[in-house]
Amino acid sequence: MHEEHSLFTRAAELAADYVAGLGDRPVAQPVDLEALRKAFGEELPRGSSPPDAVVEELARIAEKGLVATAGPRFFGLVIGGALRSAVAADFLAAGWDQNSFNPALSPAAAAAEDVAGxxxxxxxxxxATASTGFVTGGQAANTVGLAVARHQVLAAAGWDVERDGLAGAPALRVVASVERHATIDRSLRLLGVGTRAIEEVAAGPQGAIDVEDLARVLAAGEGPTIVCLQAGNVNTGACDDLRAACALAKSHGAWVHIDGAFGLWAAASPTTAALVDGLELADSWACDGHKWLNVPYDSGFAFCAHPALHAETIAYRAPYLAGSAELSGMGDLTLEASRRARVFAVWAALRELGRDGVADLVDRCCRLARLFAALLAEGGAEIANDVVLNQVLVGFGDDDRTEAIIDAVQRDGTCWLGGTTWRGRRYQRISVSNWSTTETDVERSAAAILRAAAEN
Known part of the structure; x- marks a missing residue:
């Protein structure tokens, strides 16, 4: 047997053992971070080490610091698990080590991106005519979408931002909800637009944009305008009225970008599709794969209704780049030139689930979120949001008590959830996104939360 077979088989065995035990291990456990750092090493050794010994050492040291985010009872943030086929496809992608910048470097990745897109x-x-960039996640997808938006609205005003920069350019308006995700602001900072360009729109009781206030804000100004909408409020799961908001924005000549990191997946199920009705009217969309599609990190998608503009904004050319004479998608649509072939895991997940499987995954997570809310409400907790997708906000009276319960739950290890501030109050924030979560997992987790509440 070749050395590679032995090494890679052992690494796969270690990974498989970890995955197989996800449902049984504490989701998180107290860790002495300084001791963990020392275990990883202080000074870089002068001599080399056998690869098999390195892998064994890595697995042994890391074990104490691993959080079972891929397991069935991790409900913090919107973090999915990883479908088995997607994990295995990622193993293959690592072994194949493709740079998926263009078809010359990886015809297989190019074909897979075309199909999976x-x-x-x-x-x-x-x-169907939109372009799809396979990016690292929602932040990158929002940055790409807003970069194309910046290009187009300034070009329509007679300004070439790629050539002339922003100094002296017409002032940009970015109209966005007060409930927008923080990655929108970060993208604007990175793109040089700045957060001062944001004109905020009020949100309704569940966090969806107030369309009447959107009309007011749009009418109050003029100039190159980008409107940012949201599918899936990060706290409540609420979705903006995309059809009405898109129509209104278009009547003012604005570019519409939808941040749908997890909520865009509502479109994949007939049960929830009405929540995102009208999404097709937008110009660009951001979505994550490592959330509700349950593929390994890192994976996201930047879609654009104007493929030529998408490539014109993002692509670059150099005489040494083989196969770069013409636009080819792939690296032309993303911010990275050296691109891991993350598409193989996406293709595998979609191929494993099929259309019905994706719909069932969305429906099941929403159903389990409602079960969570019902069990906790029966136990005396306050549910602060309408549970329309996979997000549940849970309160236990005053902020200090809620924080104490969050801390106790995290230390207990049965499940893991975090906290958030919503309308001036602290809440537990539960996100149900994992394909492997069952009713039993929710019942165990709700019991652990109520037990912590009884003790605090």
Whole structure:
């Protein structure tokens, strides 16, 4: 047997053992971070080490610091698990070590991106003619979408931002909800637009944009305008009225970008699709794969209704780059030139689930979120939001008590959830996103939360 077979088989065994035990291990456990750092090493050794010994050492040291985010009872943030086929496909992708910048470097990745991109657009209700960039996540997807938006609205005003920069450019307006995700602001900072360009719109009781206030804000100004909408409020799961908001924005000549990191997946199920009705009217969309599609980190999608503009904004050319004479998608649509072939895991997940499987995954998580809310409400907790997707906000009276219960739950290890501030109050924030979560997992977790509440 070749050395590679032995080494890679052992690494796969270690990974498989970890995955197989996810349902039984504490989701998180107290860790002495300084001791963990020392275990990883202080000074870089002068001599080399056998690869098999390195892998064994890594697995042994890291074990104490691993959080079972891929397991069935991790409900903090919106973090999915990883479908088995997607994990195995990622193993293959690591072994193949493809740079998926263009078809010359990886014809297989190019073909997979074409097919998986089409599948994604079809599932999510995005126009078939749109472009799809396989990016690292929602932050990168929002940055790409807003970069193309910046390009187009300034070009329409007679300004070439790629050539001339922003100094002296017409002032940009970015109209966005007070409930927008923080990655929108970060993208604007990175793009040089700045957060001062944001004109805030009020949100309704559940966090969806107030369309009447959107009309007011749009009418109050003029100039190159980008409107940012949201599918899936990060706290409540609420979705903006995309059809009404898109129509209103378009009547003012604005570019519409939808941040749908997890909520865009509502389109994949007939049960929840009405929540994102009208999404096809937008110009660009951001979505994550490592959330509700349950593929390994890192994976996201930047869609654009104007493929030529998308590539014109993002692509670059150099005489030494083989196969770069013409636009080819892939690296032309993303911010990275050296691109891991994350598409193989996406293709595998979609191929494993199929259309019905994706819909069932969305429906099941929403159903389990409602079960969570019902069990906790029966136990005396306050549910602060309408549970329309996979998000549940849970309160236990005053902020200090809620924080104490969050801390106790995290230390207990049965499940893991975090806290958030919503309308001036602290809440537990539960996100149900994992394909492997069952009713039993929710019942165990709700019992652990109520037990912590009884003790605090």
């Amino acid at each position: 089409g599948w994604l657009r079809d599932l999510l209700g995005i126009p």
